[in-house]
Amino acid sequence: MLNRLLKPSNSITKRLFTMMSEKVAVDQPKVAATLVGNVNKKESKKNKLQVSLKTPKGTKDWADTDMVIREAIFSTLSNLFKKHGGVTIDTPVFELKEILAGKYGEDSKLIYDLKDQGGEICSLRYDLTVPFARYVAMNNIQNIKRYHIAKVYRRDQPAMTKGRMREFYQCDFDVAGSYEIMVPDAEILSILVEGLTSLGINDFKIKLNHRKILDGIFQIAGVKDEDVRKISSAVDKLDKSPWEVVKKEITEEKGQSEETANKIGEYVKLNGSLKEVHDILSKDEAILANEKAMSGLSEIATLITYAEAFQIEDFISFDLSLARGLDYYTGLIYEAVTAASAPPTDASELKKKAKTDDDASAYVGVGSIAAGGRYDNLVNMFAEASGKKSTQIPCIGVSFGVERIFSLIKQRAVAAAAIKPTATQVFVMAFGGGKDWTGYLPERMKVAKQLWEAGIETEYVYKSKANPRKQFDAAEKSGCPLAVILGKEEYLENKLRVKRLGQEFAEDDGELVDADKIVEVVQQKLSEINQDGVNDVIRLLKGL
Amino acid sequence: MLNRLLKPSNSITKRLFTMMSEKVAVDQPKVAATLVGNVNKKESKKNKLQVSLKTPKGTKDWADTDMVIREAIFSTLSNLFKKHGGVTIDTPVFELKEILAGKYGEDSKLIYDLKDQGGEICSLRYDLTVPFARYVAMNNIQNIKRYHIAKVYRRDQPAMTKGRMREFYQCDFDVAGSYEIMVPDAEILSILVEGLTSLGINDFKIKLNHRKILDGIFQIAGVKDEDVRKISSAVDKLDKSPWEVVKKEITEEKGQSEETANKIGEYVKLNGSLKEVHDILSKDEAILANEKAMSGLSEIATLITYAEAFQIEDFISFDLSLARGLDYYTGLIYEAVTAASAPPTDASELKKKAKTDDDASAYVGVGSIAAGGRYDNLVNMFAEASGKKSTQIPCIGVSFGVERIFSLIKQRAVAAAAIKPTATQVFVMAFGGGKDWTGYLPERMKVAKQLWEAGIETEYVYKSKANPRKQFDAAEKSGCPLAVILGKEEYLENKLRVKRLGQEFAEDDGELVDADKIVEVVQQKLSEINQDGVNDVIRLLKGL
Structure with missing residues (x-):
């Protein structure tokens, strides 16, 4: 009954395999080696392979x-x-x-x-x-x-x-x-x-x-x-x-x-x-x-x-x-x-x-x-x-x-639009400037590592020198509530800046704290922030 | 492993099946119908179907x-x-x-x-x-x-x-x-x-x-x-x-x-x-x-x-x-x-x-x-x-x-032997006796329902009249720390008994509390019990 409904659309697949086997015949005795060619070669666009980019009928991806x-x-x-x-x-x-x-x-x-x-x-x-x-x-x-x-x-x-x-x-x-x-x-x-x-x-x-x-x-x-x-x-x-x-x-x-x-x-x-x-x-x-x-x-x-x-x-x-x-x-x-x-x-x-x-x-x-x-x-x-x-x-x-x-x-x-897919709580940023400035990427990594070790969900931008705007945008996209900022000068004095994110805190410069204390300060702030927050998903499930 | 401990007391069920199997027709013409017969017929041992009771090669069940x-x-x-x-x-x-x-x-x-x-x-x-x-x-x-x-x-x-x-x-x-x-x-x-x-x-x-x-x-x-x-x-x-x-x-x-x-x-x-x-x-x-x-x-x-x-x-x-x-x-x-x-x-x-x-x-x-x-x-x-x-x-x-x-x-x-597979925290029991006593099954159900509504993992024995030994055995098997007991007389006075389980509390008669307060008393006791308990599984994972 179902079978009728499903037409085999395998002419494409056939073509794909034909092409592959042609290549096999030309250069290489073994199938495996040819297939590598397809994966690794940038020139694969020359092969006009047509693969259907979809999940099988009746199945779906969950985003x-x-x-x-x-x-x-x-x-x-x-x-x-x-x-x-x-x-x-x-x-x-x-x-x-x-x-x-x-x-x-x-x-x-x-x-x-x-x-x-x-x-x-x-x-x-x-x-x-x-x-x-x-x-x-x-x-x-x-x-x-x-x-x-x-x-x-x-x-x-x-x-x-x-x-x-x-x-x-x-x-x-x-x-x-x-x-x-x-x-x-x-x-x-x-x-x-x-x-x-x-x-x-x-x-x-x-x-x-x-x-x-x-x-x-x-x-x-x-x-x-x-x-x-x-x-x-x-x-x-x-x-x-x-x-x-x-x-x-x-x-x-x-x-x-x-x-x-x-x-x-x-x-x-x-x-x-x-x-x-x-x-x-x-x-x-x-x-x-x-x-x-x-x-x-x-x-x-x-x-x-x-x-x-x-x-x-x-x-x-x-x-x-x-x-x-x-x-x-x-x-x-x-x-x-x-x-x-x-x-x-x-x-x-x-x-x-x-x-x-x-x-x-x-x-x-x-x-x-x-x-x-x-x-x-x-x-x-x-x-x-x-x-x-x-x-x-x-x-x-x-x-x-x-x-x-x-x-x-x-x-x-x-x-559902309000559901954020990540659990990120902290974004580690660095602000500085000047030609000679490194951008503090390994330093951001070190701070992130400390926070991860304390169980805190933390991200940073995968870029040596990222401008402030891009870092704020990335943080906003993740929906996280807190930034830890490595200021070019402040960091040299062993200080980190902790700042609330979000529209209502735009004018707030945050708080300068000792780098050694960063984990406890962040933990304290997160517990304040999340204290009264009813989880979006719970709200959604309960139909609130 | 667990199965040995509990013997089926199925005389009722047996009677039920005898009744059903009598009604099933002896032979049926269609495949679908025959297979139904196999499912429903007690006599299916006559069909010497040999099914391998195993998972496919290279796969396994997780217990x-x-x-x-x-x-x-x-x-x-x-x-x-x-x-x-x-x-x-x-x-x-x-x-x-x-x-x-x-x-x-x-x-x-x-x-x-x-x-x-x-x-x-x-x-x-x-x-x-x-x-x-x-x-x-x-x-x-x-x-x-x-x-x-x-x-x-x-x-x-x-x-x-x-x-x-x-x-x-x-x-x-x-x-x-x-x-x-x-x-x-x-x-x-x-x-x-x-x-x-x-x-x-x-x-x-x-x-x-x-x-x-x-x-x-x-x-x-x-x-x-x-x-x-x-x-x-x-x-x-x-x-x-x-x-x-x-x-x-x-x-x-x-x-x-x-x-x-x-x-x-x-x-x-x-x-x-x-x-x-x-x-x-x-x-x-x-x-x-x-x-x-x-x-x-x-x-x-x-x-x-x-x-x-x-x-x-x-x-x-x-x-x-x-x-x-x-x-x-x-x-x-x-x-x-x-x-x-x-x-x-x-x-x-x-x-x-x-x-x-x-x-x-x-x-x-x-x-x-x-x-x-x-x-x-x-x-x-x-x-x-x-x-x-x-x-x-x-x-x-x-x-x-x-x-x-x-x-x-x-x-x-x-x-691993110490890992308990259930999350059960409370076992609801009833103690009484005498010919006229009902065994308080619907009453146990009501109490369990109250505890479930408060999010507390609760079980009771699936039996109208269960003797105390069997109820304690079942509680022990579940590994739960607390019993709520409906005493024959006490329950009539709107009282419930809350008792710690485990060898070291064997002599402890527990505490008699107002039935209306049962949820808060249980919550309080459980928070005391679980306060300092390092989870067995965490301990195991960390290799402690």
């Missing part, structure tokens, strides 16, 4: 100020995970292909494979959950609360402006281990709420459902067991398509009767607070008679108590249309959505008018900004498939979609 | 305490880079294949390619330097100091115990922009020294050479221009092989005369301090007559002044045998090595006796722990190859090899 926001998101979330007793692990970016096989249902076609270059066949990880389950099974871990912040890969149709990428970050927190019903589940939901609110996102809903209840409903509606997953994945499209479209898929494409579809339709339209929907289902005779659904419903009753303890009920919308595409879920499933998650109301119109696929995909909404669920059989599947003793290690987790959250925060942030 | 060390290394280095005015960027883990082509000389064969699944042809990045140059060229950046901490990929023969992996982290700092000779170069060398010493590594040498001097020497020895890179890569092997072996390669394999080889041999044996080797070369008539060599030598003279300003001369060994494999270097090149970098003296004997490749490769030493150089033409090569206007953006950088540094720190660290 400096974007990274400041991204790192603030990461540190907010990892502090949250640590607060809940989490440890972190890391797994390789690719796994043996067989590890990923059969875990993602219809989405398996989106997995990136590595080329077979001899040796093992590998694929880039599609999420962090399957590698986590592999890790737990491989190391015979009985219980762990782990978080993992890392990139995952999906060969999906990208919609860059909405934060839907082929390479993107996930921030996952998962609890593995056998515990009482709904206890870790409730804490995971609390983490979801705490995570989003701590990032300044307050207008979200957690759509929540239970796979057992959903399976019960399908049973009640007359769906055969072997058809459950495909009907489930049709229902999963209800966030993007109206019921009529989904119904058509269920009946026409997936061969269910009109009656079955209508029965499903009745249930999946239900949503409301945990209590409301719980109460409706508790009075439904078909549900009461269905063992699976009742088992799910009793878990929901327990969840209600714990959700109250954590004061998170108001964020939760019990929504029977939520199905989640992935195969491995076995219990509670949930997705956090915001207003921006939904497609615009005139989406289909806009989509028709769109000139390119990329334009069109902009009208689908950013989707969920965090999601997860319970997957009680995945670890055991690995244990058994590898010939280990069967061990049931139930798991539940939540995954925050950083790219989508980042898009929301960046949209919010006109203030 | 919790290892991650604590790794993150401490990352934060030490990123603080260092920030101190020098660095900003950070991120690039995708894979690049268009044509971006990487022709940059790595003989090592190009080690590049991992992605499978052609339609669309663009991509490769995993081999280092962070080429993506950086692509980024600078693509965005028309005139100058930037950037750092980047990320994974890179090489299909090399792994030697895991030595920290030589196929997937590994690099921590790079690079300065792009036109500046005065040796000014950024000297600061990069200072960063190298500061980086290693701040990680507790003090017994290292920076081997340093200059490509222009090396090229001059090859010219003097009579090597033709087109043979320079292949002779250079032979010389590069001098850290692993004796001169006799390298000489044989130069003459027999690479077709140079005996006389040429001997001339090269004379020069590449030279090493000493910057000043010593500079003085020797300054008196060498052949060098004096060679334009290239003299241009390099005058840069070294400038470097000497700046290295003195930064007080890093003693770490530097000017070593004419250093050649560095990569094609793109044009000026200064350097590698930091420690005692552990060299192979053991009886390496070749041990290698012969080794039973596997992995054993054998263990005897090559960990190699350099940080390295880099100047590459003035790489950005321009991208600009020109993409049809942009030619722009010279000279660059210089250093790359820290985290895995190798990690190996050194971990070897050093018997103390």
Whole structure:
């Protein structure tokens, strides 16, 4: 499906390689040596090589100020995970292909494979959950609360402006281990709420459902067991398509009767607070008679108590249309959505008018900004498939979609322009003049070195003789608050000048201090300056 | 390791699974559906799938305490880079294949390619330097100091115990922009020294050479221009092989005369301090007559002044045998090595006796722990190859090899056992008893929630009724210093007990406080406890 969309534009590449190989033939027997020629020769412009200066489709570079926001998101979330007793692990970016096989249902076609270059066949990880389950099974871990912040890969149709990428970050927190019903589940939901609110996102809903209840409903509606997953994945499209479209898929494409579809339709339209929907289902005779659904419903009753303890009920919308595409879920499933998650109301119109696929995909909404669920059989599947003793290690987790959250925060942030990408606090300058003056470059280096050793972020201009204007400009560009100035005469008397930077201090000449005292003076001034300063990034994250 | 301590109490979970597995159909016609079956079926052991439960060759998982060390290394280095005015960027883990082509000389064969699944042809990045140059060229950046901490990929023969992996982290700092000779170069060398010493590594040498001097020497020895890179890569092997072996390669394999080889041999044996080797070369008539060599030598003279300003001369060994494999270097090149970098003296004997490749490769030493150089033409090569206007953006950088540094720190660290993987500070417990007692689980949740909201790392046992022993065991396992206890009667009077944990407080009953005051009491106690505590990880990194 995707492959169609991507035309190989490799005529250029071919040309490039042809040229290189021509050169090889002429002068040199080995490839390596020729390539050097291209790198090191200034004359390489004679070779009209055409290389596309871009990142691969669906990927992007993160520039400096974007990274400041991204790192603030990461540190907010990892502090949250640590607060809940989490440890972190890391797994390789690719796994043996067989590890990923059969875990993602219809989405398996989106997995990136590595080329077979001899040796093992590998694929880039599609999420962090399957590698986590592999890790737990491989190391015979009985219980762990782990978080993992890392990139995952999906060969999906990208919609860059909405934060839907082929390479993107996930921030996952998962609890593995056998515990009482709904206890870790409730804490995971609390983490979801705490995570989003701590990032300044307050207008979200957690759509929540239970796979057992959903399976019960399908049973009640007359769906055969072997058809459950495909009907489930049709229902999963209800966030993007109206019921009529989904119904058509269920009946026409997936061969269910009109009656079955209508029965499903009745249930999946239900949503409301945990209590409301719980109460409706508790009075439904078909549900009461269905063992699976009742088992799910009793878990929901327990969840209600714990959700109250954590004061998170108001964020939760019990929504029977939520199905989640992935195969491995076995219990509670949930997705956090915001207003921006939904497609615009005139989406289909806009989509028709769109000139390119990329334009069109902009009208689908950013989707969920965090999601997860319970997957009680995945670890055991690995244990058994590898010939280990069967061990049931139930798991539940939540995954925050950083790219989508980042898009929301960046949209919010006109203030982003105020974020300075460097951490620089001090600029070391030298003022003097005259033909004979050296410009004090090694001397500036010595002062910078002293400040670095004290842990102070320090820069200076990479020039022997720099005029004052250029040094002030560079300092201003870095956004740092303090200058240490080596005056031509003053420095000879072992004195340095410390001066506040910024428009409001333009008339201030600063303070002349003993060179020996420079570190403590600077430290003192910086602590005064930064005392009451609310960090720009924190302000941005909190939506202040 | 931890897993042994906690046994699963999963009778409930078991019941749950029995119920689920009964409902799954016996056979299913479609692949997708079958795989679902495997995930959800308990009976999947009937399918004798044999999956290797391992990470791909040359990759590894990072477990919790290892991650604590790794993150401490990352934060030490990123603080260092920030101190020098660095900003950070991120690039995708894979690049268009044509971006990487022709940059790595003989090592190009080690590049991992992605499978052609339609669309663009991509490769995993081999280092962070080429993506950086692509980024600078693509965005028309005139100058930037950037750092980047990320994974890179090489299909090399792994030697895991030595920290030589196929997937590994690099921590790079690079300065792009036109500046005065040796000014950024000297600061990069200072960063190298500061980086290693701040990680507790003090017994290292920076081997340093200059490509222009090396090229001059090859010219003097009579090597033709087109043979320079292949002779250079032979010389590069001098850290692993004796001169006799390298000489044989130069003459027999690479077709140079005996006389040429001997001339090269004379020069590449030279090493000493910057000043010593500079003085020797300054008196060498052949060098004096060679334009290239003299241009390099005058840069070294400038470097000497700046290295003195930064007080890093003693770490530097000017070593004419250093050649560095990569094609793109044009000026200064350097590698930091420690005692552990060299192979053991009886390496070749041990290698012969080794039973596997992995054993054998263990005897090559960990190699350099940080390295880099100047590459003035790489950005321009991208600009020109993409049809942009030619722009010279000279660059210089250093790359820290985290895995190798990690190996050194971990070897050093018997103390690693003392590293606790969680950040947990408080364990919330409930003590009571009697048939009618609920176990206060929702109440513990409420207290935990209050502490989380105040930013305090808090856990509790995931069990309605847990006996005191189990709760203390869990707290001890987390290594946290404080317990907040809900006593059956005390809690009803709105009181909570705050107690220090640990052997030395075993007899201490703790303090009974108002439930409303719990957050401030806990904050107060934690600030007392952590006041004088030197962080274990810092201690470990500094080698204390």
